[in-house]
Amino acid sequence: xxxxxNRWTRVHALVHQICxxxxxxxxxxxxxxxxxNAYSILADIIFTKPFPGDFELTEMGVAIAxxxxxxxxxxxxxxxxxxxxxxxxxxxxxxxxxxxxxxxALVFSLFLLWRMxxxxxxxxxxxEITGILSIPIWYAFVPAxxxxxxxVAASFMSLIDVLGTRRRA
Numbered sequence: 001x002x003x004x005x006n007r008w009t010r011v012h013a014l015v016h017q018i019c020x021x022x023x024x025x026x027x028x029x030x031x032x033x034x035x036x037n038a039y040s041i042l043a044d045i046i047f048t049k050p051f052p053g054d055f056e057l058t059e060m061g062v063a064i065a066x067x068x069x070x071x072x073x074x075x076x077x078x079x080x081x082x083x084x085x086x087x088x089x090x091x092x093x094x095x096x097x098x099x100x101x102x103x104x105a106l107v108f109s110l111f112l113l114w115r116m117x118x119x120x121x122x123x124x125x126x127x128e129i130t131g132i133l134s135i136p137i138w139y140a141f142v143p144a145x146x147x148x149x150x151x152v153a154a155s156f157m158s159l160i161d162v163l164g165t166r167r168r169a
Contacts, residue, residue: 008160015153019071022150026068033061053132060130060140067147074105075154095162102159109155113148116141 037058040051073079081101086094123138130137 012157012161015150015157016075019075019150019154022147023069023072026065026147029061029068030065033058033065036061053130056130056133056135060135060137063140064143064147067144070147071150071154074109074151074158077158079105098162099159102155102162106152106155106159109148109151113145113152116145116148120145 036051036054040054044050079101086097089097120138120141123136123141128137129135
Protein backbone atom coordinates (compact mmCIF):
# COMPACT_ATOMS: atom_id res chain seq x y z
CA UNK A 1 0.00 0.00 0.00
CA UNK A 2 1.54 3.33 -1.01
CA UNK A 3 1.48 6.49 1.11
CA UNK A 4 -1.18 8.10 -1.11
CA UNK A 5 -3.73 5.32 -0.55
CA ASN A 6 -2.74 5.12 3.11
CA ARG A 7 -3.57 8.83 3.50
CA TRP A 8 -6.95 8.33 1.80
CA THR A 9 -7.66 5.41 4.12
CA ARG A 10 -6.94 7.57 7.15
CA VAL A 11 -9.05 10.46 5.81
CA HIS A 12 -11.89 8.06 5.06
CA ALA A 13 -11.66 6.58 8.57
CA LEU A 14 -11.70 10.06 10.09
CA VAL A 15 -14.74 11.15 8.07
CA HIS A 16 -16.47 7.87 8.96
CA GLN A 17 -15.75 8.42 12.65
CA ILE A 18 -17.04 12.00 12.57
CA CYS A 19 -20.20 10.92 10.72
CA UNK A 20 -20.78 8.17 13.28
CA UNK A 21 -20.44 10.55 16.23
CA UNK A 22 -22.64 13.11 14.48
CA UNK A 23 -25.34 10.47 13.95
CA UNK A 24 -25.13 9.58 17.65
CA UNK A 25 -25.66 13.25 18.44
CA UNK A 26 -28.73 13.12 16.19
CA UNK A 27 -29.95 10.12 18.17
CA UNK A 28 -29.50 12.04 21.43
CA UNK A 29 -31.44 14.94 19.91
CA UNK A 30 -34.24 12.56 19.00
CA UNK A 31 -34.23 11.14 22.54
CA UNK A 32 -34.51 14.68 23.92
CA UNK A 33 -37.52 15.27 21.66
CA UNK A 34 -39.13 12.08 22.97
CA UNK A 35 -38.47 13.14 26.57
CA UNK A 36 -39.98 16.60 25.97
CA ASN A 37 -43.07 15.00 24.44
CA ALA A 38 -43.37 12.45 27.26
CA TYR A 39 -43.04 15.21 29.83
CA SER A 40 -45.66 17.29 28.01
CA ILE A 41 -48.11 14.38 27.95
CA LEU A 42 -47.54 13.56 31.62
CA ALA A 43 -47.81 17.23 32.60
CA ASP A 44 -51.08 17.44 30.71
CA ILE A 45 -52.44 14.38 32.54
CA ILE A 46 -51.13 15.21 36.02
CA PHE A 47 -51.20 19.02 36.09
CA THR A 48 -53.64 19.62 33.20
CA LYS A 49 -51.05 21.98 31.73
CA PRO A 50 -48.84 20.62 28.94
CA PHE A 51 -45.35 21.92 28.17
CA PRO A 52 -45.85 25.06 26.04
CA GLY A 53 -44.21 24.91 22.63
CA ASP A 54 -43.49 21.20 22.67
CA PHE A 55 -44.47 20.90 19.02
CA GLU A 56 -42.02 23.67 18.09
CA LEU A 57 -39.18 21.81 19.79
CA THR A 58 -40.36 18.58 18.16
CA GLU A 59 -40.30 20.11 14.67
CA MET A 60 -36.83 21.57 15.12
CA GLY A 61 -35.41 18.54 16.94
CA VAL A 62 -36.66 15.99 14.44
CA ALA A 63 -35.39 18.06 11.50
CA ILE A 64 -31.97 18.37 13.14
CA ALA A 65 -31.86 14.63 13.91
CA UNK A 66 -32.76 13.68 10.33
CA UNK A 67 -29.99 15.88 8.95
CA UNK A 68 -27.55 14.36 11.47
CA UNK A 69 -28.31 10.85 10.16
CA UNK A 70 -27.75 11.66 6.45
CA UNK A 71 -23.91 11.65 6.41
CA UNK A 72 -23.75 8.35 8.30
CA UNK A 73 -26.22 6.73 5.90
CA UNK A 74 -24.14 7.92 2.96
CA UNK A 75 -20.71 6.87 4.23
CA UNK A 76 -21.93 3.43 5.33
CA UNK A 77 -23.88 2.90 2.07
CA UNK A 78 -27.05 2.48 4.13
CA UNK A 79 -29.28 4.49 1.84
CA UNK A 80 -32.22 2.80 0.20
CA UNK A 81 -31.20 0.88 -2.90
CA UNK A 82 -33.19 -1.02 -5.45
CA UNK A 83 -31.90 -4.60 -5.35
CA UNK A 84 -34.29 -5.33 -8.20
CA UNK A 85 -31.80 -3.64 -10.55
CA UNK A 86 -28.61 -5.04 -9.06
CA UNK A 87 -29.59 -8.61 -8.16
CA UNK A 88 -28.71 -10.12 -11.54
CA UNK A 89 -26.44 -7.35 -12.83
CA UNK A 90 -22.77 -7.79 -13.63
CA UNK A 91 -20.05 -6.33 -11.40
CA UNK A 92 -19.41 -3.65 -13.99
CA UNK A 93 -23.08 -2.65 -14.14
CA UNK A 94 -23.28 -2.49 -10.34
CA UNK A 95 -20.10 -0.37 -10.28
CA UNK A 96 -21.50 2.00 -12.91
CA UNK A 97 -24.78 2.35 -11.00
CA UNK A 98 -22.83 2.90 -7.77
CA UNK A 99 -20.73 5.57 -9.43
CA UNK A 100 -23.84 7.28 -10.79
CA UNK A 101 -25.51 7.14 -7.36
CA UNK A 102 -22.42 8.58 -5.67
CA UNK A 103 -22.18 11.42 -8.18
CA UNK A 104 -25.88 12.21 -7.69
CA ALA A 105 -25.42 12.14 -3.90
CA LEU A 106 -22.46 14.53 -4.13
CA VAL A 107 -24.24 16.95 -6.48
CA PHE A 108 -27.43 16.83 -4.41
CA SER A 109 -25.58 17.41 -1.13
CA LEU A 110 -23.74 20.40 -2.62
CA PHE A 111 -27.05 21.77 -3.90
CA LEU A 112 -28.70 21.33 -0.49
CA LEU A 113 -25.74 22.98 1.23
CA TRP A 114 -25.98 25.96 -1.11
CA ARG A 115 -29.75 26.41 -0.73
CA MET A 116 -29.82 25.81 3.03
CA UNK A 117 -27.06 28.44 3.42
CA UNK A 118 -29.27 30.89 1.56
CA UNK A 119 -32.20 29.89 3.80
CA UNK A 120 -30.12 30.52 6.92
CA UNK A 121 -29.20 34.00 5.69
CA UNK A 122 -32.85 34.78 4.88
CA UNK A 123 -34.13 33.59 8.27
CA UNK A 124 -31.44 35.63 10.04
CA UNK A 125 -32.18 38.73 7.98
CA UNK A 126 -35.94 38.62 8.53
CA UNK A 127 -35.63 37.44 12.16
CA GLU A 128 -38.42 34.87 11.96
CA ILE A 129 -39.11 33.16 15.30
CA THR A 130 -41.33 30.36 16.55
CA GLY A 131 -44.78 31.38 17.75
CA ILE A 132 -44.77 30.22 21.35
CA LEU A 133 -41.17 29.93 22.56
CA SER A 134 -39.82 32.74 20.35
CA ILE A 135 -36.82 30.66 19.24
CA PRO A 136 -35.17 32.09 16.11
CA ILE A 137 -35.79 29.58 13.33
CA TRP A 138 -32.28 30.01 11.95
CA TYR A 139 -30.91 28.19 15.01
CA ALA A 140 -32.03 24.88 13.47
CA PHE A 141 -30.15 25.70 10.27
CA VAL A 142 -26.74 25.67 11.97
CA PRO A 143 -26.61 21.91 12.79
CA ALA A 144 -28.37 21.17 9.49
CA UNK A 145 -25.61 23.00 7.59
CA UNK A 146 -22.94 21.19 9.59
CA UNK A 147 -24.67 17.93 8.66
CA UNK A 148 -24.70 18.93 5.00
CA UNK A 149 -20.97 19.72 5.11
CA UNK A 150 -20.44 16.21 6.48
CA UNK A 151 -22.77 14.83 3.82
CA VAL A 152 -20.64 16.45 1.11
CA ALA A 153 -17.52 14.85 2.62
CA ALA A 154 -19.27 11.47 3.00
CA SER A 155 -20.58 11.64 -0.58
CA PHE A 156 -17.11 12.45 -1.86
CA MET A 157 -15.64 9.55 0.12
CA SER A 158 -18.27 7.14 -1.18
CA LEU A 159 -17.52 8.30 -4.73
CA ILE A 160 -13.80 7.66 -4.16
CA ASP A 161 -14.67 4.23 -2.73
CA VAL A 162 -16.81 3.30 -5.72
CA LEU A 163 -14.21 4.50 -8.21
CA GLY A 164 -11.51 2.55 -6.37
CA THR A 165 -13.69 -0.57 -6.37
CA ARG A 166 -14.38 -0.13 -10.09
CA ARG A 167 -10.66 0.11 -10.88
CA ARG A 168 -9.96 -3.09 -8.97
CA ALA A 169 -12.83 -4.97 -10.68
